[in-house]
Amino acid sequence: MSHGPATPLTAPASGPLTGEAHVPGDKSISHRALILGAMAVGETRITGLLEGQDVLDTGAAMRAFGAQVAKEGDTWVVRGVGVGGLMEPADVIDCGNSGTGVRLLMGAAATHGFAVTYTGDASLRSRPMARVTDPLALFGAQAHGRSGGRLPMTLVGAADPVPVRYATPVPSAQVKSAVLLAGLNAPGETVVVEREATRDHSERMLAGFGAEIGVEDSNEGRVITLVGRPDLSPQTIAVPRDPSSAAFPVCAALIVPGSDVLVPNIGLNPTRAGLFETLVEMGADLTYENPREEGGEPVADLRARFSPDMKGVEVPPARAASMIDEYPVLSVVAANAAGTTVMRGVAELRVKECDRIDAMATGLRACGVEVRDGADWWEVDGRGPCGVAGGATVATHLDHRIAMSFLVAGLGAQSPVTVDDAGPIATSFPIFRALMEALGGTFRG
Numbered sequence: 001m002s003h004g005p006a007t008p009l010t011a012p013a014s015g016p017l018t019g020e021a022h023v024p025g026d027k028s029i030s031h032r033a034l035i036l037g038a039m040a041v042g043e044t045r046i047t048g049l050l051e052g053q054d055v056l057d058t059g060a061a062m063r064a065f066g067a068q069v070a071k072e073g074d075t076w077v078v079r080g081v082g083v084g085g086l087m088e089p090a091d092v093i094d095c096g097n098s099g100t101g102v103r104l105l106m107g108a109a110a111t112h113g114f115a116v117t118y119t120g121d122a123s124l125r126s127r128p129m130a131r132v133t134d135p136l137a138l139f140g141a142q143a144h145g146r147s148g149g150r151l152p153m154t155l156v157g158a159a160d161p162v163p164v165r166y167a168t169p170v171p172s173a174q175v176k177s178a179v180l181l182a183g184l185n186a187p188g189e190t191v192v193v194e195r196e197a198t199r200d201h202s203e204r205m206l207a208g209f210g211a212e213i214g215v216e217d218s219n220e221g222r223v224i225t226l227v228g229r230p231d232l233s234p235q236t237i238a239v240p241r242d243p244s245s246a247a248f249p250v251c252a253a254l255i256v257p258g259s260d261v262l263v264p265n266i267g268l269n270p271t272r273a274g275l276f277e278t279l280v281e282m283g284a285d286l287t288y289e290n291p292r293e294e295g296g297e298p299v300a301d302l303r304a305r306f307s308p309d310m311k312g313v314e315v316p317p318a319r320a321a322s323m324i325d326e327y328p329v330l331s332v333v334a335a336n337a338a339g340t341t342v343m344r345g346v347a348e349l350r351v352k353e354c355d356r357i358d359a360m361a362t363g364l365r366a367c368g369v370e371v372r373d374g375a376d377w378w379e380v381d382g383r384g385p386c387g388v389a390g391g392a393t394v395a396t397h398l399d400h401r402i403a404m405s406f407l408v409a410g411l412g413a414q415s416p417v418t419v420d421d422a423g424p425i426a427t428s429f430p431i432f433r434a435l436m437e438a439l440g441g442t443f444r445g
């Protein structure tokens with residue numbers, strides 16, 4: 001679903017941020033819980049589901065594919081139709097802003113013998129889909145989209161799918177997951193090989209639903225083997241809180257003097273925790289309290305305190321996949337550290353909800369920060385604690401993480417930072433403003 005008129009929002013410099021920040025459920029896990037719940041036979045019960053627009057759009061899509069999806073009290077209940085049981089939707093599937101939603105849905109439906117037309121907002125309609133439709137064609141599905149493999153696009157599913165072995169050419173959990181979801185309704189073994197490990201929520205959750213799935217490390221990379229046509233058993237899923245959302249209050253606390261924030265119950269799956277590792281290397285006062293396991297995922301409570309002694313670092317390219325959504329807000333922390341932070345091997349940032357290197361570089365420069373960038377790298381020259389001038393209005397390009405990153409920047413800057421449109425924040429973190437205000441931040445708009 002597309003959102004209404006642009007809603008600008010301004011973040012002036014903040015006093016200390018203190019207290020507990022209960023961030024919403026994990027977006028990646030929420031999408032997968034709805035989709036796999038719809039492909040199991042019986043009732044899957046989900047608590048902690050992210051009720052952001054991206055996930056609500058995926059829930060509406062699963063209804064259009066024949067599953068029942070409803071909220072009962074605090075629990076989302078999905079009554080699934082079983083593997084191979086998805087039905088032809090009566091209308092276009094609108095995934096709004098969500099690349100994860102559309103790519104996973106394309107995968108799930110690609111091995112069903114009917115056609116589905118997908119669309120989304122202006123951001124999603126500009127993003128590359130060939131990365132999923134190429135491997136889905138190997139199953140026998142056919143894609144008919146706009147030039148450049150863009151939405152709107154009709155995917156004609158394979159009535160008689162064959163299993164696939166596919167090495168992902170880019171590090172992408174969405175591509176991997178699309179192939180695995182398609183493999184669910186193909187006979188035999190579907191194999192995905194990824195050179196670099198990307199988030200593994202699909203593998204963990206498929207195993208949880210009872211699919212036969214194996215993961216091995218080889219000299220080609222991670223080899224994931226899924227046996228097709230399983231009976232998936234419905235699950236009870238407690239979605240951990242999203243580390244990618246936790247990143248915003250954590251990074252805000254690190255750059256705003258006097259701050260001390262606890263962010264409880266955060267998913268710390270190693271395929272997602274790269275930002276926190278990087279912040280610790282920079283000298284952030286960031287600790288993991290009460291580490292434990294919940295619902296097959298490692299979780300802990302994060303405590304972040306103002307950290308005036310942070311230094312720029314070179315982020316290892318091998319870590320990129322585990323923090324791919326966090327580079328925008330890392331660049332804000334980098335601007336408040338001493339010295340240069342170098343981020344390489346991040347070409348994927350150019351094809352997210354917007355070109356995130358360009359959006360951050362342009363906005364940071366307008367805030368008085370020196371940034372250099374190339375096709376797959378960028379560097380930020382830190383200005384030290386509270387050294388960012390701010391005083392700019394920046395373009396968010398329908399990208400929630402760009403909007404939140406610049407609002408965090410404003411909380412720690414000398415003059416207010418305005419984002420031209422805070423609307424997209426609702427895709428992943430609808431309570432962002434209220435949560436940051438409860439910690440002591442203020443916004444105007």
Ligand code: S3P
Nearest residue numbers: 028100171172173174175324325
């Ligand atoms: C996601 C995978 C990542 C990430 C996105 C969520 C997922 O995208 O950026 O926010 O849930 O699988 P890519 O697969 O394109 O890297």
